[in-house]
Amino acid sequence: xxxxxxxxxxxxxxxxxxxxxxxxxxxxxxxxxxxxxxxxxxxxxxxxxxxxxxxxxxxxxxxxxxxxxxxxxxxxxxxxxxxxxxxxxxxxxxx
Numbered sequence: 001x002x003x004x005x006x007x008x009x010x011x012x013x014x015x016x017x018x019x020x021x022x023x024x025x026x027x028x029x030x031x032x033x034x035x036x037x038x039x040x041x042x043x044x045x046x047x048x049x050x051x052x053x054x055x056x057x058x059x060x061x062x063x064x065x066x067x068x069x070x071x072x073x074x075x076x077x078x079x080x081x082x083x084x085x086x087x088x089x090x091x092x093x094x095x
Contacts, residue, residue: 001051003094006042009051012076013040015059016068020076023055030055038063043073044092051092052082066093 013029014020023029031040040055041064054073058064064072074088 001044001092001094003042006044006051006053006092006094009044010042010053010055012054012073012080014054014056014072014076016057016062016064016072017059018072019059020079031057031061037061039095041066041069042092042094043070043090044094045077046091053092069093 007030010023010030012020013023013025031038033039036057038057038061040057042053043056044051044053054076056064056069056072070090070093073090077083078088
């Protein structure tokens with residue numbers, strides 16, 4: 001799956017200040033370009049026929065490594081009780 005396809009499946013946004021929300025409740029939900037230096041990392045899970053993605057970025061516009069992005073997205077979905085099992089490994093990580 002490429003980035004442009006994945007963007008249509010983003011349901012949540014979380015940043016490294018631990019501010020998580022549904023898509024559509026912030027000015028900078030998915031960071032793609034100017035005025036930001038770093039784009040959101042899209043972390044996704046395949047759930048049935050359609051995936052679910054979380055857009056993750058730094059509120060200070062710093063670069064997040066893959067482990068940080070994965071951890072922030074996973075923790076946020078755990079808080080929302082989204083996972084049905086112990087397995088929380090994402091299927092996609094798109095920069």
